[in-house]
Amino acid sequence: MGKVAVLGAGSWGTALALVLGDNQHEVRLWTHRKEQAKEINETHMNERYLKGIELPKQITAYHDLQKAINDVEAIVLVVPTKAIREVCQQLKGLLHHKVTLIHASKGIEPDSLKRVSEVIEEELPKDLYGEVVVLSGPSHAEEVGARHPTTVTVSSTDETLAQHAQDLFINESFRVYTNPDIVGVELGGALKNIIALGAGISDGLDYGDNAKAALITRGLAEIARLGSSMGANPLTFAGLTGVGDLIVTCTSSHSRNWRAGHLLGKGYKLEDVLDQMGMVVEGVRTTKAAHQLSAERGIEMPITNGIYNLLFNQKKPKDVVDQLMNRGKTHEVEELPDDLSNQTL
Numbered sequence: 001m002g003k004v005a006v007l008g009a010g011s012w013g014t015a016l017a018l019v020l021g022d023n024q025h026e027v028r029l030w031t032h033r034k035e036q037a038k039e040i041n042e043t044h045m046n047e048r049y050l051k052g053i054e055l056p057k058q059i060t061a062y063h064d065l066q067k068a069i070n071d072v073e074a075i076v077l078v079v080p081t082k083a084i085r086e087v088c089q090q091l092k093g094l095l096h097h098k099v100t101l102i103h104a105s106k107g108i109e110p111d112s113l114k115r116v117s118e119v120i121e122e123e124l125p126k127d128l129y130g131e132v133v134v135l136s137g138p139s140h141a142e143e144v145g146a147r148h149p150t151t152v153t154v155s156s157t158d159e160t161l162a163q164h165a166q167d168l169f170i171n172e173s174f175r176v177y178t179n180p181d182i183v184g185v186e187l188g189g190a191l192k193n194i195i196a197l198g199a200g201i202s203d204g205l206d207y208g209d210n211a212k213a214a215l216i217t218r219g220l221a222e223i224a225r226l227g228s229s230m231g232a233n234p235l236t237f238a239g240l241t242g243v244g245d246l247i248v249t250c251t252s253s254h255s256r257n258w259r260a261g262h263l264l265g266k267g268y269k270l271e272d273v274l275d276q277m278g279m280v281v282e283g284v285r286t287t288k289a290a291h292q293l294s295a296e297r298g299i300e301m302p303i304t305n306g307i308y309n310l311l312f313n314q315k316k317p318k319d320v321v322d323q324l325m326n327r328g329k330t331h332e333v334e335e336l337p338d339d340l341s342n343q344t345l
């Protein structure tokens with residue numbers, strides 16, 4: 001079994017470290033906070049981020065990034081999207097051998113409008129990893145920590161690297177598929193956070209199941225519309241990293257995006273909600289990015305743009321819903337491109 005560094009000791013980094021530890025790898029869990037490394041090593045728990053879960057003894061926490069990455073065969077980047085550039089810049093000075101580079105973050109950078117793998121490629125020379133691998137899918141850290149059955153997808157333009165990531169993570173309760181469509185896999189994981197905010201808002205307004213089913217379904221339609229315009233395979237959005245991740249985040253109070261939306265729906269202010277969460281709510285920045293992409297590409301995204309107005313233009317949740325319900329009449333299903341019309345979903 002090999003040595004793997006997991007960079008980012010929040011809930012998802014810790015849960016992924018646990019899977020790798022269960023698979024008997026030597027896992028180095030790096031945190032930028034010294035006291036957190038000490039706590040993990042002394043207690044074998046990361047209580048703030050993965051409550052009540054004892055971590056496998058194969059995991060050692062590190063504060064020194066150089067020591068964490070020495071001799072590792074793979075590096076798993078799991079910091080919030082906002083911190084990806086900074087961590088890659090630190091890695092650049094320290095990494096001197098080739099690794100399989102996997103990221104598991106779900107977001108799009110506002111302004112640059114880059115996916116996480118594109119940000120990594122901008123900051124880290126490719127000779128250190130070849131092609132980036134992304135790991136995504138319906139996977140709450142809390143349930144992975146409890147070893148409940150979970151399925152995810154790994155994606156890379158280099159199939160051999162995707163298979164290496166699949167082999168590192170797969171076990172009897174953590175099933176890993178591969179999909180070569182990295183654009184679709186990354187966009188599905190990032191854009192579902194916007195719809196999860198919307199589902200939380202709808203639940204905060206006590207609108208019930210019909211409204212939430214509508215948000216999930218019409219949300220998927222706009223994710224697929226934007227994603228296809230950016231080169232994704234539309235069928236990816238019918239898979240684990242599309243509809244699968246939408247379901248898991250829109251219907252669960254484990255989701256930080258759902259929880260933040262729920263508080264917004266109850267009338268709390270965005271800055272108070274984010275203060276209260278204490279964990280990353282990726283959907284907020286990704287809403288900004290998707291709003292910019294929708295305008296730049298002329299793609300209709302009414303739910304995303306409604307949530308943008310609620311988050312950044314002080315629109316009231318109820319007014320946003322009224323506006324969505326009273327848009328002009330439209331078709332539900334759009335024409336499939338010719339090359340897909342013979343495929344089944």
Ligand SMILES: NC(=O)C1=CN([C@@H]2O[C@H](COP(=O)(O)OP(=O)(O)OC[C@H]3O[C@@H](n4cnc5c(N)ncnc54)[C@H](O)[C@@H]3O)[C@@H](O)[C@H]2O)C=CC1
Binds near residue numbers: 012080140
């Ligand atoms: N929590 C979950 O169930 C899942 C989370 N994800 C994704 O994983 C990514 C990370 O999320 P979580 O671990 O849940 O977040 P979190 O909020 O639980 O933890 C984030 C961690 O990153 C660290 N961090 C923040 N800025 C940093 C910096 N500049 N340098 C180094 N470390 C820094 C924080 O100290 C914290 O330990 C996000 O993109 C999220 O969407 C994906 C699937 C599941």
Ligand SMILES: O=C(CO)COP(=O)(O)O
Binds near residue numbers: 257
């Ligand atoms: O991506 C996730 C599950 O697949 C976790 O979503 P949240 O970041 O909303 O908690």
